Amino acid sequence: MLTPLEISAPFSAISRMGGLRLLANCSQCPIRPASICSVLDRRELSEFEGMGREASFAPRSMIFMEGASADAVYNVTTGLVRLFRLLPGGQRQIVGFALPGDFLGLPPGDRYGFSADTAVKTTACRFPRRNFIAFAESHGPFLRRLHDAAARALDLAHDQMTQLGPRRAEAKVAAFIFAMRRRWLRLNGASTLVPLPMGRQDIGDYLGLSIATVSRTLTRLDRQRVILIVPKGVRILDSSRLEQLAAH
Amino acid sequence: MLTPLEISAPFSAISRMGGLRLLANCSQCPIRPASICSVLDRRELSEFEGMGREASFAPRSMIFMEGASADAVYNVTTGLVRLFRLLPGGQRQIVGFALPGDFLGLPPGDRYGFSADTAVKTTACRFPRRNFIAFAESHGPFLRRLHDAAARALDLAHDQMTQLGPRRAEAKVAAFIFAMRRRWLRLNGASTLVPLPMGRQDIGDYLGLSIATVSRTLTRLDRQRVILIVPKGVRILDSSRLEQLAAH
DNA sequence: CGCTAGTTTGATCCGGGTCAATGCTGGTGG
DNA sequence: CCACCAGCATTGACCCGGATCAAACTAGCG
Numbered sequence: 291m292l293t294p295l296e297i298s299a300p301f302s303a304i305s306r307m308g309g310l311r312l313l314a315n316c317s318q319c320p321i322r323p324a325s326i327c328s329v330l331d332r333r334e335l336s337e338f339e340g341m342g343r344e345a346s347f348a349p350r351s352m353i354f355m356e357g358a359s360a361d362a363v364y365n366v367t368t369g370l371v372r373l374f375r376l377l378p379g380g381q382r383q384i385v386g387f388a389l390p391g392d393f394l395g396l397p398p399g400d401r402y403g404f405s406a407d408t409a410v411k412t413t414a415c416r417f418p419r420r421n422f423i424a425f426a427e428s429h430g431p432f433l434r435r436l437h438d439a440a441a442r443a444l445d446l447a448h449d450q451m452t453q454l455g456p457r458r459a460e461a462k463v464a465a466f467i468f469a470m471r472r473r474w475l476r477l478n479g480a481s482t483l484v485p486l487p488m489g490r491q492d493i494g495d496y497l498g499l500s501i502a503t504v505s506r507t508l509t510r511l512d513r514q515r516v517i518l519i520v521p522k523g524v525r526i527l528d529s530s531r532l533e534q535l536a537a538h
Numbered sequence: 539m540l541t542p543l544e545i546s547a548p549f550s551a552i553s554r555m556g557g558l559r560l561l562a563n564c565s566q567c568p569i570r571p572a573s574i575c576s577v578l579d580r581r582e583l584s585e586f587e588g589m590g591r592e593a594s595f596a597p598r599s600m601i602f603m604e605g606a607s608a609d610a611v612y613n614v615t616t617g618l619v620r621l622f623r624l625l626p627g628g629q630r631q632i633v634g635f636a637l638p639g640d641f642l643g644l645p646p647g648d649r650y651g652f653s654a655d656t657a658v659k660t661t662a663c664r665f666p667r668r669n670f671i672a673f674a675e676s677h678g679p680f681l682r683r684l685h686d687a688a689a690r691a692l693d694l695a696h697d698q699m700t701q702l703g704p705r706r707a708e709a710k711v712a713a714f715i716f717a718m719r720r721r722w723l724r725l726n727g728a729s730t731l732v733p734l735p736m737g738r739q740d741i742g743d744y745l746g747l748s749i750a751t752v753s754r755t756l757t758r759l760d761r762q763r764v765i766l767i768v769p770k771g772v773r774i775l776d777s778s779r780l781e782q783l784a785a786h
Numbered sequence: 787c788g789c790t791a792g793t794t795t796g797a798t799c800c801g802g803g804t805c806a807a808t809g810c811t812g813g814t815g816g
Numbered sequence: 817c818c819a820c821c822a823g824c825a826t827t828g829a830c831c832c833g834g835a836t837c838a839a840a841c842t843a844g845c846g
Contacts, residue, residue: 375700378785383700398689404696433681440688441646447695448652452623452631454702455746456835459802490825498703500803505826521811537626704803707834738793748835753794769843 310343313415321367324391324476329435341425345416353406353414354395360402361419363395369412370487373404374495384496386446387488389473393439395419409488454498457538462497463507465536467517467524485523511535558591561663569615572639572724577683589673593664601654601662602643608650609667611643617660618735621652622743632744634694635736637721641687643667657736702746705786710745711755713784715765715772733771759783 316339322328330338344367347353353364356375371388385404388394396419397403426433449469453462471484486493494504508524511517516532518525526532564587570576578586592615595601601612604623619636633652636642644667645651674681697717701710719732734741742752756772759765764780766773774780 375696377700377705381703381705381786383703385696385699396685396689398686398693403693427678427682430675430678430681433678433685434675437644437681437685437688438646440685440692441644444688444692444695445646445651447692447699448623448633451633451695451699451702452625454699455629455631455743456748457625457629489823495703500704501825502804502827503802506802509826737791749793750795750836751834754834757794 310345310416313339313342313344319367321391321477325365326393326432326435326439327365329431330429334429334432338425341421342415342417344413346413347408347411349408349410349412351408353408354402356403356405357401360395360397360400363393363417363419363422364406364414365417366390366392366394367413367415369414370409371406371412371414372409372488372492373406375404382495383498384492386443386450387492387496390477393436396422396436396440409492450496459499459503459507460510460535461538462499463493463504463511464516464532466493466497467526468532468536471526482526482529483520483523484526487522558593558664561587561590561592567615569639569725573613574641574680574683574687575613577679578677582677582680586673589669590663590665592661594661595656595659597656597658597660599656601656602650604651604653605649608643608645608648611641611665611667611670612654612662613665614638614640614642615661615663617662618657619654619660619662620657620736620740621654623652630743631746632740634691634698635740635744638725641684644670644684644688657740698744707747707751707755708758708783709786710747711741711752711759712764712780714741714745715774716780716784719774730774730777731768731771732774735770 316322316327316335317332319325319327327335327338342365345364347369353371354360354362366388368390371392371394372384373386373388373394374382374384376382387409388406394406394414395402426436453465453469457465467484467486470486471481474481474485488496490501490504493499494501497504499507508517508519511532512519512524514531516526516528516535518527564570564575564583565580567573567575575583575586590613593612595617601619602608602610614636616638619640619642620632621634621636621642622630622632624630635657636654642654642662643650674684701713701717715732715734718734719729722729722733736744738749738752738756741747742749745752747755756765756767759780760767760772762779764774764776764783766775
């Protein structure tokens with residue numbers, strides 16, 4: 291297990307965040323169809339654009355911390371964000387990964403319910419919460435879209451719980467690869483190549499396994515020719531066998 | 539592990555659902571303050587009342603099934619609802635318990651994302667989805683309240699994930715009792731008596747433990763005078779020790 | 787009062803955690 | 817351009833917590 295400082299870059303790293311740039315050309319944005327902003331028409335989009343800034347983050351830098359005042363919301367455009375909670379014992383439970391197109395940062399109260407940091411270089415559209423909420427309240431369909439995003443996040447959370455339970459390591463890892471493929475599919479289209487930009491420790495903290503077990507299990511799947519381990523990901527060789535293992 | 543038929547009553551049990559009654563006196567409803575309808579004023583409330591019916595369910599009867607067309611939403615008023623998914627292997631993962639005041643049944647798509655059945659005799663306000671959504675869309679603050687309920691559910695899901703990870707059985711069970719006390723507190727006020735209307739199997743399927751381990755762990759906490767096992771619940775004897783165990 | 791479903795308790799076993807050593811790789815500076 | 821280094825990944829050896837199987841016990845309920 292890791293101490294907070296080892297998990298993500300210390301505060302100084304926040305200063306590594308690149309400058310904020312104005313949003314431009316939302317209408318050309320490749321991830322817009324998969325995003326909350328997909329429901330906005332041209333006029334609404336330009337109003338929306340004016341509220342936000344593009345924020346870019348170095349690898350392993352903090353976006354926000356659990357318990358901090360939730361005064362900005364984010365829409366990830368590139369990279370990968372780790373969402374996690376720290377237990378009193380110092381262990382980290384990753385409660386989700388945010389991919390391009392995912393929306394973050396509107397908890398029930400006014401404080402973030404989990405921490406978020408980047409696994410790799412990441413960019414996101416950042417909006418002040420006040421303005422964002424005001425905008426949502428005056429655009430009904432957008433508010434509905436937000437509810438939809440929350441319901442989708444809940445659904446993903448349920449998927450993950452189903453994985454976290456007392457299942458075999460092989461089933462967890464196989465199901466994880468499957469789930470990641472399904473999520474990338476919406477963005478990159480169908481492919482047997484599944485990017486895994488996060489490290490082994492991250493996968494372990496997501497599935498409730500030790501780094502050693504994650505590594506061993508992947509190696510075993512590779513040796514059985516079910517997958518092929520490639521840099522920063524895996525290639526699925528035998529999809530039906532993988533699905534079968536995921537089912538347990 | 540259980541087969542689907544053992545987990546909940548077979549279809550015939552649905553017929554044990556009591557008759558639907560008109561909603562009356564929402565304004566007097568004891569759980570309204572904790573519920574989505576809390577934001578409605580007198581006039582809105584009476585419109586809302588007209589849309590719904592009170593449904594009552596015998597113990598262990600199905601409310602809806604994962605994958606079925608989501609054409610009704612529910613607001614639990616009394617009893618306890620188990621929310622669960624069945625894995626291909628036949629295991630059941632309970633993804634949540636719905637207590638009085640909790641809202642159910644608005645998934646991202648048009649099909650339920652999990653199954654719901656009752657652990658004990660339960661009543662709920664039932665609304666046709668179409669009408670409910672139409673109502674929400676024409677009452678902005680209510681729609682916001684719905685988003686809030688979803689965000690709260692997501693937060694609970696994150697709590698549960700944190701428990702499901704590779705933690706000690708003692709920590710899981712202690713944290714579970716703590717969490718249930720906190721949830722009942724909103725409804726019943728502070729008390730050291732924590733109702734646990736669900737069975738040991740349910741607790742196990744919620745925490746990712748076997749029924750044997752749940753039972754053993756509770757017995758151990760009882761013998762250590764941290765809790766006292768009472769019918770359908772526990773009494774907390776040493777709250778600070780319990781909290782300490784929950785932390786790990 | 788006996789039946790049934792749920793719970794408690796015991797005995798055994800194994801998957802995966804832990805600890806530790808080794809291997810690999812990409813980035814840095816001489 | 818290459819040697820070095822730091823961080824991550826892999827692999828091995830050992831051990832323990834909790835699963836599993838099975839039996840005994842208990843509490844509602846007809």
